[in-house]
Amino acid sequence: xxxxxxxxxxxxxxxxxxxxxxxxxxxxxxxxxxxxxxxxxxxxxxxxxxxxxxxxxxxxxxxxxxxxxxxxxxxxxxxxxxxxxxxxxxxxxxxxxxxxxxxxxxxxxxxxxxxxxxxxxxxxxxxxxxxxxxxxxxxxxxxxxxxxxxxxxxxxxxxxxxxxxxxxxxxxxxxxxxxxxxxxxxxxxxxxxxxxxxxxxxxxxxxxxxxxxxxxxxxxxxxxxxxxxxxxxxxxxxxxxxxxxxxxxxxxxxxxxxxxxxxxxxxxxxxxxxxxxxxxxxxxxxxxxxxxxxxxxxxxxxxxxxxxxxxxxxxxxxxxxxxxxxxxxxxxxxxxxxxxxxxxxxx
Amino acid sequence: xxxxxxxxxxxxxxxxxxxxxxxxxxxxxxxxxxxxxxxxxxxxxxxxxxxxxxxxxxxxxxxxxxxxxxxxxxxxxxxxxxxxxxxxxxxxxxxxxxxxxxxxxxxxxxxxxxxxxxxxxxxxxxxxxxxxxxxxxxxxxxxxxxxxxxxxxxxxxxxxxxxxxxxxxxxxxxxxxxxxxxxxxxxxxxxxxxxxxxxxxxxxxxxxxxxxxxxxxxxxxxxxxxxxxxxxxxxxxxxxxxxxxxxxxxxxxxxxxxxxxxxxxxxxxxxxxxxxxxxxxxxxxxxxxxxxxxxxxxxxxxxxxxxxxxxxxxxxxxxxxxxxxxxxxxxxxxxxxxxxxxxxxxx
Numbered sequence: 001x002x003x004x005x006x007x008x009x010x011x012x013x014x015x016x017x018x019x020x021x022x023x024x025x026x027x028x029x030x031x032x033x034x035x036x037x038x039x040x041x042x043x044x045x046x047x048x049x050x051x052x053x054x055x056x057x058x059x060x061x062x063x064x065x066x067x068x069x070x071x072x073x074x075x076x077x078x079x080x081x082x083x084x085x086x087x088x089x090x091x092x093x094x095x096x097x098x099x100x101x102x103x104x105x106x107x108x109x110x111x112x113x114x115x116x117x118x119x120x121x122x123x124x125x126x127x128x129x130x131x132x133x134x135x136x137x138x139x140x141x142x143x144x145x146x147x148x149x150x151x152x153x154x155x156x157x158x159x160x161x162x163x164x165x166x167x168x169x170x171x172x173x174x175x176x177x178x179x180x181x182x183x184x185x186x187x188x189x190x191x192x193x194x195x196x197x198x199x200x201x202x203x204x205x206x207x208x209x210x211x212x213x214x215x216x217x218x219x220x221x222x223x224x225x226x227x228x229x230x231x232x233x234x235x236x237x238x239x240x241x242x243x244x245x246x247x248x249x250x251x252x253x254x255x256x257x258x259x260x261x262x263x264x265x266x267x268x269x270x271x272x273x274x275x276x277x278x279x280x281x282x283x284x285x286x287x288x289x290x291x292x293x294x295x296x297x298x299x300x301x302x303x304x305x306x307x308x309x310x311x312x313x314x315x316x317x318x319x320x321x322x323x324x325x326x327x328x329x330x331x332x333x334x335x336x337x338x339x340x341x342x343x344x345x346x347x
Numbered sequence: 348x349x350x351x352x353x354x355x356x357x358x359x360x361x362x363x364x365x366x367x368x369x370x371x372x373x374x375x376x377x378x379x380x381x382x383x384x385x386x387x388x389x390x391x392x393x394x395x396x397x398x399x400x401x402x403x404x405x406x407x408x409x410x411x412x413x414x415x416x417x418x419x420x421x422x423x424x425x426x427x428x429x430x431x432x433x434x435x436x437x438x439x440x441x442x443x444x445x446x447x448x449x450x451x452x453x454x455x456x457x458x459x460x461x462x463x464x465x466x467x468x469x470x471x472x473x474x475x476x477x478x479x480x481x482x483x484x485x486x487x488x489x490x491x492x493x494x495x496x497x498x499x500x501x502x503x504x505x506x507x508x509x510x511x512x513x514x515x516x517x518x519x520x521x522x523x524x525x526x527x528x529x530x531x532x533x534x535x536x537x538x539x540x541x542x543x544x545x546x547x548x549x550x551x552x553x554x555x556x557x558x559x560x561x562x563x564x565x566x567x568x569x570x571x572x573x574x575x576x577x578x579x580x581x582x583x584x585x586x587x588x589x590x591x592x593x594x595x596x597x598x599x600x601x602x603x604x605x606x607x608x609x610x611x612x613x614x615x616x617x618x619x620x621x622x623x624x625x626x627x628x629x630x631x632x633x634x635x636x637x638x639x640x641x642x643x644x645x646x647x648x649x650x651x652x653x654x655x656x657x658x659x660x661x662x663x664x665x666x667x668x669x670x671x672x673x674x675x676x677x678x679x680x681x682x683x684x685x686x687x688x689x690x691x692x693x694x
Contacts, residue, residue, distance in 0.1 A: 006398065029570045039535065048608050050595070050605075052608070054605070055605075055606070055608065056605065056606045057606065081492075107586070123554030156357055159541075161544070162544065163546065188539075188541075190541075191541025192535075192540070192541040192542060192543070193539070194535075194536065194537075194538025194539040194541075195508065195538055195539060195561075196508075196534065196539070198611060199510065199564075199565050199569070199609075199611055200568065200603055200611050200612035201561065201564060201565065203569070203603075205564075205595065205596060205599035205600055205603060206561065206564060206592075206596070206601045208672040209592065209595070210557050213553075214542075214543070214548065214553065214557075215551060217546075218542075218546050220547070221546065221547065221548070236557065240390065241591055241592060243586045244443065244551075244585065244591035244639060245556065245635075247634045247635065247636035247639060248551070248556070248633050248634055249553070251661070252550070252551045252552035252633075253552055255551075256550075256552060258390065258401070258402075258403065259395075259401040259403045260397070261395050261401075261547065262546075263545035264545060264546055265546075284596075286595050287595055291642065291645055291646060295638065295642050298638055
């Protein structure tokens with residue numbers, strides 16, 4: 001009983017779709033109630049989503065846990081052929097190392113089993129515990145062997161960023177295993193969220209984009225792509241605004257390097273835009289909007305921009321219709337919906 | 348001896364051009380050396396610009412203080428007909444109330460005298476001390492009477508934002524006097540700058556945009572434009588990315604209001620994009636880049652996007668040539684360079 005038929009012209013492959021075992025959401029609720037994490041962003045996000053009785057969080061809690069009939073019915077109802085599924089934010093990145101490592105493994109096993117049950121509809125990304133970089137790299141190897149096609153990392157891990165070389169064993173393994181990393185939003189860490197929460201701007205409306213764009217920019221200026229030139233990072237939300245900022249990023253990075261203003265800011269082998277075009281993929285999660293999609297295609301290339309629904313957070317059937325109706329060559333629309341994702345995730 | 352001739356097709360009116368009396372830069376240097384402000388962003392910015400011997404900060408220090416022959420020669424060399432001039436960031440917003448009030452008055456007097464000497468080349472914006480909202484409103488009245496055509500506010504004032512109703516006497520006066528407010532970047536406050544400084548990302552490359560986009564968004568969601576519907580705010584740097592984020596801002600604001608997630612987030616009379624199109628002007632300061640300029644024109648309208656050079660911070664003659672060569676109707680290019688600014692600043 002499809003309300004939006006499957007397309008005959010392209011597969012719709014949604015690339016930033018979330019799940020969470022009910023047990024994990026329960027852990028988030030308890031962690032929030034304990035206030036032990038000392039992370040106002042986490043408390044704001046999961047204090048709300050783990051227990052609010054409002055329609056949106058209730059819907060999201062139910063759908064996150066469903067990796068079978070309910071999810072597939074929603075996909076059928078919106079003509080989505082395939083979901084690339086990842087553990088929701090902040091994943092296991094808010095727990096101590098031992099808990100995070102075992103939880104990541106458990107969640108990966110849950111997702112692997114779902115992919116086995118529905119291999120034509122689901123593909124999985126690997127949850128990892130960046131808290132333990134070497135063990136995280138080992139988990140990548142284990143999961144790659146059982147069919148996972150990407151990695152999910154929910155931005156900062158307790159205030160730390162992947163630009164820190166201690167995390168680079170993860171990049172090394174991702175590059176060696178040819179697994180793209182989806183750098184997904186989280187709320188900004190305590191040291192950056194300051195005045196955002198009281199204004200209600202810490203989450204998806206603004207803070208997510210600041211945090212994730214900042215994280216990707218840190219990774220670029222730290223020289224990660226010079227060290228791991230085949231590494232591929234995916235970011236959602238139309239590139240977390242970095243494509244729009246590109247001129248200024250390049251101008252001011254060059255100015256900062258010339259003036260030797262920062263000890264940490266060294267020359268890079270390429271321009272920032274080169275990394276966006278050679279090492280970054282962008283999805284339109286949260287942004288079902290032709291002008292921004294076309295802008296990103298123009299700046300980083302049609303072969304670097306993919307579709308995402310952000311199910312269940314933004315399960316909005318009208319958005320599929322709007323995207324189908326974009327004024328765009330069929331070849332470019334097929335790249336957006338289907339063929340770029342097929343290449344990135346080796347479908 | 349013009350290297351770029353004045354255009355015969357339009358005036359080039361540059362709308363975010365900076366000055367600073369040498370005495371103020373000296374005060375910044377002393378404030379930095381005292382570390383009394385406890386503001387890592389200020390220390391990073393003016394610790395560098397007030398004393399670095401590198402070519403860029405040395406050039407900027409010299410040019411900021413020049414409101415006569417040197418500045419006009421640079422304008423002539425780049426075919427810039429007219430500058431809209433404002434006190435550089437963070438203006439007087441880092442001093443105690445009494446100092447800030449008297450310094451604002453002094454700086455406004457310096458700029459007024461320069462505009463009197465060069466009335467066909469310069470127009471002034473008013474520096475104010477938001478620390479003292481009622482007195483700031485009085486300074487607006489005084490300066491409007493002597494020919495100023497706008498107001499400059501350098502984002503947060505010691506960590507506080509204009510969304511706080513205690514600052515609204517400034518909005519009330521600006522609306523009553525029909526003076527647009529240029530909301531100019533500053534580094535993020537201590538509570539938000541956290542991990543930006545060590546990566547070299549606190550300034551114009553990234554932190555400025557986060558801070559200023561955040562500030563404008565706070566103003567919008569606080570209902571300032573519902574309360575002051577004729578108020579006009581100008582932001583540079585292609586709108587500090589808010590046009591690119593617009594779809595997500597509107598979607599998530601509506602979702603947040605529906606779920607009553609935040610006490611502070613109330614319904615607004617209009618959509619966020621309506622405020623951008625009715626209460627906000629955008630300049631291309633720092634971003635001499637056709638794709639972003641055209642994107643902003645598409646989203647907020649050709650009658651809402653203006654030219655800025657950001658002299659002396661980005662005195663790059665090639666950028667004028669690049670902007671002249673944009674593939675754009677002459678009428679739209681004239682709007683961009685000249686006629687929108689003439690209307691906004693009543694030239």
